[in-house]
Amino acid sequence: MCSTEQKPLFRDLTAEDTEPEVTEIESLCINCYKNGSTRILLTRIPHYKNVVIMSFSCESCGYENNEIQPGGAIAELGVRWKLRVEAPADLNRQVVKSDFTSVRIPEVDFEISAQSQKGEVTTVEGVISRAVAGLTQDQVARRAEHPEAAEKIDAFVENLQGLRALDTPWTLLLEDISGNCFIENPEAPKKDPRAERTDFKRSKEQDHILGIYTHEEPCGDSPVDVSDSLPGTLTPADPSEGSYDRQVAEEILQFRTNCPDCNAPADTNMKITNIPHFKEVVIMATVCDACGHRTNEVKSGGGIEDKGVRFVVRVANRDDFSRDILKSETCSMSIPELDLEVGGAALGGRFTTAEGLVRASLEQIGCAPELSGDAPAPAKERMAEFMGKLQEVLDNKRSITIILDDPAGNSYVQNLNDDPEQYDDGLQVSRYERSFEQNEELGLNDMKTEGYEAS
Template sequence: MGSTKPIFRDLDPDDPEPETTEIESLCMNCHSNGITRILLTKIPFYKEIVLMSFLCNSCGYQNNEIQSGAPISEKGVRFTLHVKTSADLNRQLVKSDYASLKVVEVDFEIPSKSQKGEVTTVEGVINRSIVALEQDQIIRKVQHPETAAQIDIFIQKLQELKDVKTPFTVILEDISGNSFIENPQAPQKDPNCTNEFFKRSKEQDHELGVFTPQEMGSEQNSGILKPISEDQFILEDLEGEVLQFPTNCSNCGSPCETNMKMTNIPHFKEVVIMATTCDVCGHRSNEVKSGGGIEPTGVHIEVDINGRGDFSRDILKSETCDLKIPQLKLEVGPHALGGRFTTVEGLLVAVKEQLNDPKFSHMFGDSQNAESKTKLDEFFEKFDQILEGKTSITVVLDDPAGNSYVQSMGEEDLTLRITRYERSHEQNEELGLNDIKTENYTCN
């Protein structure tokens, strides 16, 4: 009988069965055979990781390495942090192998793939850079005194950054999307840090090992990915069937199956609903994708929720939609919840569960300070009052793709306000429409 434990388990020193894999491998120091131990696990702030430890019993040489086990995101991410106080230096920072980091004011850059991935702080990145620059300075002062003098001046500039006498800007860009800068004001909007997602270029995809089906090879030349013929599935069959396809659990990485069904939302359009349940760790996920393409205009929806009587209203939040609740000063980006077709109550509960689950958030853990915990407790207390129907709120959906929807309660529903708008150039670029004439799109 197979194992029922997740592939990626929480890092626990008391785990009686850590399930390490041992491989005999060559020692690069004495060229004898040593042992490499591999452990798949999860650590706070960095999701799934692969720990590798090598030890040679012949010469005593040992080596340790960490690699990310998290899947590559669909888009890259760019964080822009304005460091104004010493508190900004203490922000947790996750930097993957593919992340580059720049300090604009001193013209300093750490290129991607020049360092291994790490979980540190903003100050920790500066300290590591200083240590790297100070290495071999004694020899350098003898052999290349002019170069050494310039490096000393630059090290002094980096040291002054830690005093934060003047604000400076840190830009963290990661094409894999697996880097992060902590928001100490969470779940409220970060006043000093912004993040944006960008579409990778073909060269960046290739750098990550991501290829299109055409690049992987056609059916004739035995490519890995096989195209679906045009008449293999017709719309009527898809609408009447629940399709299943194999995938991996987003929580533990174990093999599981996703159920997919196409359905029609009255007065709106077709959507594709996908549900995944993992038999190993019990994790469940639901996702909704539009079945009708991108609309010619974006949509801005505001709906007033004045009590539990409004909780049954149907709501569709697409995977490109931002969610805001002004009364809580809460903003949820499109990538946080993904696409969901649920009720107002279901959406609010999903927001709370995700904010309160350390497996899916970077703002919880052993490093959480007392001030942040107090703010978070106050936030959840207000959230509970909303779920009990004691506090009125306004739910704001802003979807540049126009694929979000809120059910109307009648012809004169004054609590629901819908506005269509023209997308900006940046929004078209985010949706991959800059090379396509948007007037060719039709609204269902």
């Protein structure tokens, strides 16, 4: 029995790739209503995401149309960005906008609603330039037919031009319910001094805009049955086992999924394990045979804890590197000595060691766009210098302090002291009451668990 070689669905375009896999289908021309041809190419933009490039042409009337659509999955949470534009360098920041990104500049009462423009990769100045171009394109005819409206638009365009001239600092606000927008941090890997990112949970109406429905909700005119569309059935790696109660914790389960990088079919292995003095966790690992992508993820087996937890871990020698650490996807990490601060989504959930966290940070920074392409030389030098400092930590030439802050309380750091009631000298643990903003981000403010009466 021969096996079919798996290939990535989304592949990089290179100079050597003279014949990329293009799918051609017959489709209706919206101009002359005869049949034309649509060519579809699945590829990916480096350091961004998978995209679908479509090109339509009709031989009958000559009509042509080109379009680009995202090929990745919708993010689990929506995202909001707030950027304070104060210096010329802020105008040159790269901005990634999806179709669902809304743009607001409160200082001039300017707004671009979501789904009114196609997604694009641009700059902060490019957002302003595109708005100016759109407002001025029909001004000649407007001045002749509607002089009062044209005069108001001229005044508004002048205000927009003032934003590019930085007459006064101003604020750029982005909101994307799909979670697929981004503002570049020119100070990376340091914390951005003028940009703030917050994630938010989508409402039911926003899910419906994205085409996301639950099993019980109607989609269009009929209820949705997703039972046949699931990627696979959860099965044990050893099919001889037939019981799925507490025995699940003793075996590795396997289910079919798609690679998050190239979208080719792949297998995900999952196992429930117990961390002593902590709780049960779910460990998942995916390996893609098509592109070689590997991903490891850890999720808490229980709910959100009553309090948040903050760990301060000193890493000064080789023994400190071997300390076990469970970092959940809600846990942020900072290293004050290196001015490094990352959110929970940066490294994801993982069960590793102190050395593993530092090495994972080094690997992720090594893939940053500032180190390749036409990135400015100062950015490359700054990132290379920072990577050198991280390498010195791994070579045990530099001591650091790792601070882990998890408002959900689902992270864990191994205590090297034989007495579990007393922490060793290199570890400090504190628990705290979450703020309203942290509860909001975890979706706890909308939960009501008391005051219900049985019907």
